[in-house]
Amino acid sequence: MTVTDAVGFDIDGTLWNASGASARGWNRALAQLGIKASVSAEQIAMVAGNPYEKCVDALLPGLRTANPRLLEILSDCERASVERDGGVIFDGALEAVAQLAGDHEVFLVSNCQDWYLALFLRFSGLGPILSGVDCNGRSGLAKSEMLLRMKHAHSWTAPVYVGDTASDEAAAESAGMTYLHVSWGFGQPKGTPRIVDSFAELVSSLNC
Numbered sequence: 001m002t003v004t005d006a007v008g009f010d011i012d013g014t015l016w017n018a019s020g021a022s023a024r025g026w027n028r029a030l031a032q033l034g035i036k037a038s039v040s041a042e043q044i045a046m047v048a049g050n051p052y053e054k055c056v057d058a059l060l061p062g063l064r065t066a067n068p069r070l071l072e073i074l075s076d077c078e079r080a081s082v083e084r085d086g087g088v089i090f091d092g093a094l095e096a097v098a099q100l101a102g103d104h105e106v107f108l109v110s111n112c113q114d115w116y117l118a119l120f121l122r123f124s125g126l127g128p129i130l131s132g133v134d135c136n137g138r139s140g141l142a143k144s145e146m147l148l149r150m151k152h153a154h155s156w157t158a159p160v161y162v163g164d165t166a167s168d169e170a171a172a173e174s175a176g177m178t179y180l181h182v183s184w185g186f187g188q189p190k191g192t193p194r195i196v197d198s199f200a201e202l203v204s205s206l207n208c
Helices: 019-032 041-047 052-059 070-085 093-101 114-124 143-154 166-174 199-207
Strands: 006-009 105-110 132-135 159-163 178-182 194-196
Touching (some): 019 041, 041 052, 070 114, 178 199, 194 199
Parallel strands (some): 105 132
């Protein structure tokens, strides 16, 4: 029987939801730029899990060309909003990560910006128990490459990645990791991974 030696987590839609704060920041930036457009928390959630530029292009198509500072101002305003308001950490998330860290190495890999990862770590307090963290804004790598690099750096033989979207599923499979899909997240799996309905079920499935 293969024993899981590491458990990795996506952030948005898996451990917390900061879509409301992000949307408020984006809308503040759009108003500053005089752009007559707005985004909702639901729209932010729909694109969460993608690299930042891809999120912007999906929700505000074509606006980067006409507004060279769009990415910079959106990011600055979103950062201020998330720094002020934070996100909603899902019930049981922190307890589950701490419990799993007692028997496994635990890590985070996200497509978020570097400042966003730092703020999540500040709000969650998880930093001291993690074996590693990476994000697209820090490394510039695709999620599959970040996962593979993390796997090789720590010599894990049977790591599990926990996420909430089909892209998380694809990245885990590409990196040779078992994938677990959380039912409370922002997306649906493409294949037939194991789906967990609570953090208690997640911990139980990994500790059995």
